[in-house]
Amino acid sequence: MTRTLLVVHHTPSPLTRELLEAVLAGARDPEINGVDVRSVPALGATIPDVLGADGFLFGTPANFGYMSGALKHFFDTVYYPCLDAVAGKPYGAWVHGNDDTVAAGRGIEKIASGWGLTQVFGTVHLAEGGKAAREQCYELGGTVAAGMSD
Structure with a gap:
């Protein structure tokens, strides 16, 4: 049975896009079986996607100590x-920014x-990009997907 992992994101900058790609690569690791990873921008994600x-x-x-307006609109x-x-x-989350990623993560949490979701990986808070950030995002995606695999 294939399970669907929905990745809802707002990634307007090259750096946030790079982090998304690392999350997706982890979630699509070749050793993980039975998980279909769907990446949907926050402004395009719908009720049927969630269901x-x-x-x-x-x-x-x-953004100003909170999640992006796009992700907040999705949740609303x-x-x-x-x-x-x-x-x-299960769920996991990542937040990138220079200003209060903790409050932004707390909003998602x-x-x-x-919703009654089960957090299976602590929210990843990132102030910079680079190899270490990509590795954290890869681990996040891989851990959530692996927990859903066959």
């Missing part, structure tokens, strides 16, 4: 229609908690 997912990864820049749009359908499903 069709078995696990989640959320990525955002930290799908939260109540999906409230009773996602409890217990509160929404995920309200």
Whole structure:
């Protein structure tokens, strides 16, 4: 049985896109079987996307100490229609920014908690790019996907 890992992200800069690619590479590691990874920009993700997912990864820049408006809009749009359908499903998140990534991550964690999602990897907080950041993102994606695999 194939499970779907939905990656919802707002990646407007080259650096945030690089981090997304590392998350996706980890989630699509060749040793992980039975997981279909779907990457959807936050402004394009819909209720059917959420309802069709078995696990989640959320990525955002930290904007003024909070998640991006695009990711917040996603949550605002799908939260109540999906409230009773996602409890217990695994998730992870990453936040990049120079200003208060902790508060941005906390916002995602509160929404995920309200949904009843199970955090299987601590929120990754990144102030820079580079090899270490890519490795953390790869590990995040791989860990969440591996937990869903056959």
